[in-house]
Amino acid sequence: VIASEPVKNLYVNLPFCPSLCGFCNFYKNDMRTYDKYFSGVDLARHLLQEIQLYRPLISNKLASVYFGGGSPLEIPGDFLKKLLTALHQEFDLSEAEITVESNPFWAKDKKIYDVELFNRISIGVQSFDPGSLKVLHRSLSPDADFLNRIGSFIPHVSVDMVYDIPGTTADSFLNDVRCAVKLDAEHLSWYSLEITSSVFEKKLPRYEDDSAFKREWSTLLTMLGDSGYERYEISNFAKKGQTSKHNMAYWEHRPYLGIGPGAFGALFLENEPTSATFPQNQASAIRYRNKRHLGLYLKDLNESKKPWESSESLSVVDLENEFVFLSLRRSVGLDLTEYQNRFGKSFLMEHQMILDRHEEAFKQENGSLKLTESGLLYYNSLCSDLMI
Numbered sequence: 515v516i517a518s519e520p521v522k523n524l525y526v527n528l529p530f531c532p533s534l535c536g537f538c539n540f541y542k543n544d545m546r547t548y549d550k551y552f553s554g555v556d557l558a559r560h561l562l563q564e565i566q567l568y569r570p571l572i573s574n575k576l577a578s579v580y581f582g583g584g585s586p587l588e589i590p591g592d593f594l595k596k597l598l599t600a601l602h603q604e605f606d607l608s609e610a611e612i613t614v615e616s617n618p619f620w621a622k623d624k625k626i627y628d629v630e631l632f633n634r635i636s637i638g639v640q641s642f643d644p645g646s647l648k649v650l651h652r653s654l655s656p657d658a659d660f661l662n663r664i665g666s667f668i669p670h671v672s673v674d675m676v677y678d679i680p681g682t683t684a685d686s687f688l689n690d691v692r693c694a695v696k697l698d699a700e701h702l703s704w705y706s707l708e709i710t711s712s713v714f715e716k717k718l719p720r721y722e723d724d725s726a727f728k729r730e731w732s733t734l735l736t737m738l739g740d741s742g743y744e745r746y747e748i749s750n751f752a753k754k755g756q757t758s759k760h761n762m763a764y765w766e767h768r769p770y771l772g773i774g775p776g777a778f779g780a781l782f783l784e785n786e787p788t789s790a791t792f793p794q795n796q797a798s799a800i801r802y803r804n805k806r807h808l809g810l811y812l813k814d815l816n817e818s819k820k821p822w823e824s825s826e827s828l829s830v831v832d833l834e835n836e837f838v839f840l841s842l843r844r845s846v847g848l849d850l851t852e853y854q855n856r857f858g859k860s861f862l863m864e865h866q867m868i869l870d871r872h873e874e875a876f877k878q879e880n881g882s883l884k885l886t887e888s889g890l891l892y893y894n895s896l897c898s899d900l901m902i
């Protein structure tokens with residue numbers, strides 16, 4: 515069902531932010547909490563030590579490294595430089611996409627941009643509209659100078675936006691799209707507030723009815739398409755050849771190592787233990803989450819233990835469902851031959867009744883099953899129908 519393969523994608527969760535945004539669902543800490551646990555602690559050394567707990571499972575050559583979770587560039591001292599330098603020494607990163615998440619303004623220490631240790635920046639803008647940012651309880655407003663000039667420091671730039679902020683008018687939404695397109699970033703993500711935040715869910719609906727949403731979403735798709743962006747995933751758009759290698763690993767259902775407080779990871783293992791640090795009866799696929807308490811996280815690492823808060827072995831049914839819902843997010847769709855090879859059965863035969871019921875939502879092209887544009891609008895409910 516699942517081939518064990520060495521991990522080539524590394525996610526480093528750094529959940530520390532200069533100010534906490536009210537809308538944000540992620541596990542996060544303000545800088546005071548960071549200081550409480552980490553002042554005088556060599557965080558880079560701890561993260562490198564955490565990697566060593568999994569070292570036999572990791573390829574020597576990585577495809578991507580992603581520093582996210584908060585504001586990695588705001589972590590004081592030369593933390594990021596030290597960690598990146600050590601990663602470059604430990605792994606072959608010559609072809610790796612190395613992304614750092616960023617606020618939409620300059621970091622305190624601009625020297626960090628001169629260091630040629632990372633090659634991609636993912637900027638959380640969310641909206642250009644002050645009213646919308648206020649609704650999100652987000653004090654981190656975009657700085658035009660930063661957004662216009664960061665591309666001359668870092669070769670690859672991605673911008674994150676949110677589209678269904680309560681109280682947004684059709685005009686301010688249109689203005690957000692225009693401003694984002696004008697930046698000419700090579701990659702744009704446009705997520706629904708509903709999935710990035712439970713705070714606003716259902717309380718203050720942005721759209722009175724489906725048709726208002728469809729109208730705005732269709733404008734967004736047209737404007738991005740006209741500006742050279744291809745929609746390669748349900749919420750992600752890229753100029754030619756500029757898809758995110760790291761995120762593709764998630765959507766292609768590949769293993770990834772997550773380190774840092776609160777990080778998620780997914781490992782696909784041989785049934786035989788590949789490392790003495792794993793239990794003998796290890797299942798072939800495991801998903802875990804690291805502890806969301808900085809003190810407990812550090813304690814585990816100090817005892818050379820994996821700082822897992824929870825973990826679950828994935829069953830064949832879990833893997834099948836994940837493969838289906840991740841594949842249908844992508845514009846290339848679900849590869850029917852790959853499904854047959856992985857699960858030993860025909861996806862079409864297995865799901866014919868549901869496919870017939872939602873005929874207009876699916877199309878078959880080049881041996882793959884894809885969602886049509888109207889199908890993508892109902893992605894969640896279609897996926898739950900397809901789950902086994």
Ligand code: SF4
Nearest residue numbers: 531534535538583584
């Ligand atoms: S949106 Fe970003 S900066 Fe704001 S609290 Fe969440 S992780 Fe931190």
